[in-house]
Amino acid sequence: MNVAVTKELRSSEEMEARLREIGATRYHNLHPFHKLLHGGKLNKGQVKAWALNRFYYQSSIPIKDAIVISRFRDREIRREWIHRVSDHDGEPGGEGGIDRWLKLTDGLGIDRAYVESTAGILAATRFAVDAYVNFVRDRTPLEAVASSLTELFASGIHEERISGMLEHYDFITDDVMAYFRRRLVQAPRDAGFALEFVKAHAHTPEEREAVCNALIFKTNVLWVQLDALYHAYVDGHIPPGAYVPEEMR
């Protein structure tokens, strides 16, 4: 049977190598749905379904990060982490990542109140995203930080997405891709801090294993969302109650 047998992680360097291996084999840049999305193989309705569902993930991230902050008595870590909340929520009167995501859904012509209600998202999206929020609350602070490490692998996918979507879709304009362009700057900084944190605070083989498992968990959170989109909107098995794009009615 395929029970994973992993060798003991004896140092932070071995752990980092394992983390990068997890990224190289499980990050959602490898998912067939992303290959279709970036390669211009989806129709507008399918891109809308993706943007609508992904909004639930985007808008849950600052909630997730507020929980991460709440796990630390160490003020320095809270001060380091707090900008992640603002990155997504924006400063009062300013624009944040959620606003930039809504520009994308606006640009695709999805009613904003409908997007914000999250009424039409796939149940699988909700379960996966909620699992992420619960994970950072229920696991150790070390695992909570480690679960953010997918950002180590995000730059490549954002670059590919910006150029691929602009090239292939006439309904995608430079303006609506602002979210991803901004993340090109934000994600590497955040990932760098989280990687240094887990390298400094995972002291035993068991803790290093837990860090790696937290990253595997997070890659599953991302992968499940794309599996569900593929099943519903590429293979055409839209579950009861979920969004049906005008283009697919």
Place this chain on the structure above:
Amino acid sequence: MNVAVTKELRSSEEMEARLREIGATRYHNLHPFHKLLHGGKLNKGQVKAWALNRFYYQSSIPIKDAIVISRFRDREIRREWIHRVSDHDGEPGGEGGIDRWLKLTDGLGIDRAYVESTAGILAATRFAVDAYVNFVRDRTPLEAVASSLTELFASGIHEERISGMLEHYDFITDDVMAYFRRRLVQAPRDAGFALEFVKAHAHTPEEREAVCNALIFKTNVLWVQLDALYHAYVDGHIPPGAYVPEEMR
């Protein structure tokens, strides 16, 4: 946009009618995977994947029910609900629903330690089942009870499963179907209590709406599990790290 517009539920009779309508349109007896399963259209590897994943659901039910019990200060309700835990766990030295499920996975030739480890289940299975456990902890006691109401619709599916699987699969014997035969007796009794409970305790249109939404939530928990099985094992998109039956290697 397809935002659901539901009319106000003015009585417990209107609520019951709405609950039965939800069952008739969203219960997982309607799912294509079940039609394949009961109609003999799956191969043994696909049936194994179903039984392996469903074990995580089965083995989480007594945990879910222990949380439900913990939500009530009213001792009478706790005394009524406790047999659900024993139904699945069995009395000391006796046999419960989880044992009967393991007879099924044994009969299919899946290593028992591997099943019990849950290492190979789909991440979507875990997220959906955990969402159910969290739901009964985080929502009102009324919603926690209401989320069990899928049992109102279980008898038909169990009868169909027993006869369909025995008829169509030479690797399914009468003995391994013991779980479902037993549920034919247990589920209607439990569902009857839960239905009377929500009818007696949902006093306002808002509470009746919450009861109905709890049932919709639960139908989603079941539907998502079958969507994920279909995508992985019928359409062949098995995600990284998940079980690969010998028959599909």
